[in-house]
Amino acid sequence: MSMMTPATINPQALIESRLQLHYAVQYIAATAAALAEPLPDNSHTSFRWNPALKVFVGSMIPATQPFQVALEPVSLTLIVVDDQNDAIASLPLHGKTMREGLEWLQQEVSKLGADASKIVFLDYPPNDFPDHPLAHGAAFDASQALALRELADYYITTDRLLQAIATTNKNASAIHIWPHHLDIAMLITLPGTKNGHPLTIGIGLSPGDTSYPEPYWYVYPYPYPDTANLPILDGQAFWHTQHWVGAVLQSSQLTENANAETRQQQIAAFLHSALNASITLLKQNVS
Incomplete structure (x- = not known):
């Protein structure tokens, strides 16, 4: 992966892509908030960069088959990863709504023996999370790959x-x-x-x-x-x-x-x- 191409990208495209990414990672946080071991500083809802898999990856979720939810940020692909770092299932979010992504995730998580019905998107204080058409039923758009x-x-x-x-x-x-x-x-x-x-x-x-x-x-x-x-x-x-x-x-x-x-x-x-x-x-x- 190239590291920071010279900044020739239209700032507006960067803002739009940042908002797409911000909404896409909410699946990681929602799953962890519902199913991970809770931590007092809420860091169980945070995630990290995994350089080997080139994905953002969330907390390990205890289940019959323990798993983590990950996101590949360039294609906005949602991935369920097992405890050996192998992908079990993946969904490119491009063209999908937030709800469609959630339904897919719940279906995959329930196959692994966790209570997927608990997974709901996090609520943030009003005016403290960016509004975007994705919040109102629009589909993800991963076309701004650069x-x-x-x-x-x-x-x-x-x-x-x-x-x-x-x-x-x-x-x-x-x-x-x-x-x-x-x-x-x-x-x-x-x-x-x-x-x-x-x-x-x-x-x-x-x-x-x-x-x-x-x-x-x-x-x-x-x-x-x-x-x-x-x-x-x-x-x-x-x-x-x-x-x-x-x-x-x-x-x-x-x-x-x-x-x-x-x-x-x-x-x-x-x-x-x-x-x-x-x-x-x-x-x-x-x-």
């Missing part, structure tokens, strides 16, 4: 960079892709507290949201620092200060026409500089 591939490449690259950061930070959480905002992220916890709050740094990629419509990388220290004296960041990155405070690098700020390796180095440099800046900010006034 845009879907570009999005998949952002997740692959970010997963690789977060894995590298995790190896040098013993207080890093697992890497999760969250179904609510479709961000891939991990949390680093630092020693100490500030005003009674643990010190944490969130690091990840959003494929685009209400803050920025395009994909962007972020690093945010919490509790949020005072915005009066934020340090300068590497590259073209900047501090976002509306509603939340964090360092941001937008995909449109990546060096144009650079090869994949150069772009990955640019993202890595941003993540490291923003992580160091965040650690410095949090260490001020620690109780």
Whole structure:
């Protein structure tokens, strides 16, 4: 799989593909919410990138035949995978509605000995999940393969960079892709507290949201620092200060026409500089 082709893709096509992907992964979350071992932070509804299978894959579901639900992001194909990582069944979602996909999934899951009737799409707070014709009976459209591939490449690259950061930070959480905002992220916890709050740094990629419509990388220290004296960041990155405070690098700020390796180095440099800046900010006034 190519890694992040130069950004020649129409931003609108990227937004549309991101919304298609956001709805397609809801099958993973719905199955896990209904049937996986529940975890207090809801991470059982999250999923991860599986580099061997080149799919997003959800929690293991206990059943007569244990299984996971996966999604191949470029073709938007829903896959049921057994505990040996072999595909048991698959459904290309292109041309199918959300309901048709759910009916297929319930049928396949019930064959494996789990109670498929429990699988229902997750409810999110109003105005906190993007609306789209898919929510109102429209069919999936996987025809923008280039845009879907570009999005998949952002997740692959970010997963690789977060894995590298995790190896040098013993207080890093697992890497999760969250179904609510479709961000891939991990949390680093630092020693100490500030005003009674643990010190944490969130690091990840959003494929685009209400803050920025395009994909962007972020690093945010919490509790949020005072915005009066934020340090300068590497590259073209900047501090976002509306509603939340964090360092941001937008995909449109990546060096144009650079090869994949150069772009990955640019993202890595941003993540490291923003992580160091965040650690410095949090260490001020620690109780």
